[in-house]
Amino acid sequence: MAKRLKVSKSKYSESFTIIEDYYNHDTKKSTTFIVERLGNLKSLMEKYNTDSRDVVMQNLKAYVNELRKKDKEDKSVINISIGANDLIDLNSKNVFNIGYLYIRNILCSLGIADICRQISEKYRFKYDLTDILVDLVCTRVIYPSSKKSSYESAKKFLKEPTYSLADVYRSLKPLCNERYLIEKKLYENSSKMFKKNTSVLYYDCTNFYFEIEEEDDFRKYGKSKENRPNPIVQYGLFMDADGLPLADYVFQGNKNEQFSLRELEAKIEDEFKVAKFVVCADAGLNGWENKVYNDMKKNGAFIVTQPIKKLKKPLKEWAVSHDGWKLQGYPDTYNLDDLADKETIEIEGKKRKISDLVFYKQRWEKTTKKTASSKTKYILEEQIIVTYSRKFAVYQKHIRDKKLERARKLLKNPGKLTKTNQRDPRYYITETAITKDGEVAKEKVYEINESKIAEEEKYDGFYAVTTDLEDDDLSLIINANKQRWEIEESFEIMKSELRTRPMYVQQEDSISGHLLTCFIALLVYRLLEKKFLNEKYTCTEIFSTLRDLNISHLNGTYYVPAFNRTPLVDDLVEIFGFQPSRKIIQQKNLKKFQRVVNSKNSTKLK
Template identity: 75%
Template sequence: MAKRIKSSKSKHSESFYVIDDYYNPETKKKTTFVVERLGSLASLMEKYGTDSRDEVVRQLRDHVESLRKKDREDKAVVELSLSPEHLISRDSKRVFNIGYLYIRNILCSLGIRDICSAIAREHRFRYDLAAIISDLVAARVICPSSKKSTYETAAKFLDAPDYSLADVYRSLSVLSENRYLIERELYRNSAALFEKNTSVLYYDCTNFYFEIEEEDGFRMYGKCKENRPSPIVQYGLFMDSDGIPLADYIFPGNQNEQKSLRELEARVEKDFEVSRFIVCADAGLNGWENKVYNDMKRNGAYIVTQPIRKMAKTMKEWAISPDGWELEGHPGTFSLNDLEGKEFIEVSGEKRRIRDLVFFKHRWEKRTRKSESSGGTYTLEENYIVTYSRKFADYQNHIREKKLERARKLLSNPGKLTKTNQRDPRYYITEMSVTGDGEVASEKLYEIDENKIAEEKKYDGFYAVTTDLEDSDLSLIIRANKQRWEIEESFQIMKSELKTRPMYVSREDSINGHLLTCFMALMVYRLLEKKYLNEKYTCDEVFSTLRDLNITYLNGTNYIPSFTRTEVVDALAETFGFQPSREIITQKYLKKFQRVVNSKKSTKLK
């Protein structure tokens, strides 16, 4: 209710007040407080020059209406009475995070409440699944931790949980069972908010470790991405061409990754109604069988990275040859030798910076091999596309120089030197068994392997893929290949910002439910980053802003900001229509936004 008049009668007098309602975050109860003491009936009669109580009440109503108008204009000045002698209540919660409201806003826009209502009708549980999902996803962004800690974190939101911790654990099995229903509906509802770009779907796998010693049939020993000697589960992810997660797939840690692509692909085709299925993945995932599987499909195709060093000799020589390079939209060809020492070239009458250009060449090759997917031998005709970028070459050279700098430092401490992988600086150090005079060395000698460096430099700036797409799709293929890094970044976000692992759940259904909430958190972040904030801010800026958006309760209906106003905060305010950077934030203003947040039509996308 809005501000209103209240009278208090005693035996010999009557007094009037302006009161309002508010929710006390300390007692968790709704109550009223006195906004203004208006005085006794006798003093008010004297003030208004009347002896009629009805006239006094009419005048007071006009006064209250003026206060309401000021509230509507949001220009009312709030006066507070605070004393340095008064202590705050013991153990009272006074600081609340409001960053979660933006996350819940997006989830509700995607119809999470309708999705959960349909699931609840099927399972007939009584807890609020939508509230649990919203809090699990928001807490995964605000303060990622175990489910118990997440439940405690949610208590620091303005909307305190009205479900139990046991309900949180129960919900994980429900999430596991309805994984693809939830992901499908989120995808469909997001397509209603903005145009989806599924021209190319990107697939990659990672894995998550568990701090246990024994396998259990699901958490199994496999090749951990972090080289940890712990059981793992494998995790596959499909991402659309805008970098928005589409669907995921979880499977035991000892299973081959390649089969997972076909299984999740079949699921996405069935449930997500993707008309054309072009899969972009690395060579480790999209091997021969997966290539044949997609080539055989009427609407299928693939784009697969191809390590140039593993090509046949003739193909390798063609790939890094300086002649025959093309530019999209330009009729002629270029020689890389002619570009040496130049910063700009003229392309179709326009001066272009070479470092910003991506040159390419391509040729078709046939291979015939046995295939399980075809049930016999299969001939695959593939388009080999090689790109060259001076910017990429500079980047590779920069990385190598940094590793060489570390390798030279290691030469002074031979005890730490062992052969290792190409990413390690020790890769460039070789052991000599003879001296410069050809005699057997009495002790191990080490030096930088210049031949290895020279061989590696030959491939700087070059990148290759194979595909069964026609030549008319060359521009699509080149653009698609440039975006592959986003799925790697998504895994990095899940592991670092969202702290997906180590996991504090052990049952297979609980693991699936946990990873689904992490998937949704990643999806919400990507939508916030790309569709709401137009990729203006870094991952760290967005996450730190949401985590720092705290307000402090003063008294009555008043809060004050406890964060630094930044450009990101203002961008969120403009996009969502809620400005938290006010000197005083009234409970009425907060409640208004909370109602908007929980509405399905809450998005303010431009």
């Protein structure tokens, strides 16, 4: 509401104030506050040099109209009267996060309200599923925590929850049941906003452990990614060629990961209508059965990472030999020894940095083996493509040097030494039990295993895949493997920034519903990072900026920013059309943006 004049009469006096309406977050009702005290009738007659009340009223109305005009121009100087000793109200809500509005805006642009309305009509909910799901996703980004804490944290948003905590728990089961309806609709609606790249679909699995001692029907003992001796649930994720989550799959902790790829792949083919299905995964997930499964399909193909060390000896020697290397698009072959002392090479008259190039070699191999599905032998022709990158070699050496540095420190404390896997620095330490005479004894000697280091150095810079794609798809194959790290990064984001675990829910449908909200939060983050902000900022910068976008209630309808203005904040302004960096933010601007946020077509994304 606009500013207006209020007249207060008493037995002996008449006083005038300018008031304005505002929404009180504590009472959840609209009320008024005093913008300016103008004085009593006697003092105003003296001010306007008149003895007529009508003249005073004419002047006061003109003054109010001038304030209204300045408000419309939005260029007025705001005068706020605050005493130096004034205190904020005890237990009042004074600080609010507005970073969640950008998350809500993207969700509404993806048609989340229509999706939830369709589910609500099916189940005949009494609660607002849209508000619950949106708040669960927003709090997962801004205040990641348990469902109970998320419910309380949502009260720090400008719009408080209108549902109960019990409603939050009730919503998890239908969310679990309608997982693929939700994911399908999000995929379809996001495809209308921008062109999707499904030339290659990436698949990988991780798992989440629970701090319980005994397994149940769903949380089972399995191989934990964190090497923890706790029951786990498995989680599979499909990602498109742009690094955007497509669909996920939750299954029991003791089940083999390989079957999950076929289960989710069939679901995506049926629901998402992907024309060509090229699956890129690691060898552990895309084993023989999955290779055959995709090779047999008319629209299927596979790209599988191939550990060079596990190749047969002739293939291994061919893979790491220094001759016979090519560059995509050029006819010449290269020997890596000839390039060892060079920083650049000339290709068709242009100098190119060797560190920027990816060399490759390829050959076809046949494998005949029985398949479990048909119980007959199947002949699989697959292409082995090996790439070499000097930049990758430098990276691998850097990682190994760091582990060796840690390994040498461990030598000073033998009590902590236990040989583990290749990722652990203890992998490079060898143990020998000897006596002074060189005989076996209880005394142990630890030292760096130089032969193991030398063996690993042979593979620096080399990377191999197998595929049933033809030579024409060489560019697709090489580029596909460059991007596999993004799905691993997505898991890292889920576990760190989104704090998917620890999970405080216990039932299978509740766990699955919780993981769906985490999937949607990951999708929204990736859209913001890649499609809205064009990968200009790091994961940490984006999350910390959204979490720090707080405003403080000053008085009445006025707020002040409690965050630092940065280029990222300015980019959000450009995309979403709301300026939070004003020194004074008026409630009417916040309400306007809140209305815009709930629209399907509110961002400047093209």
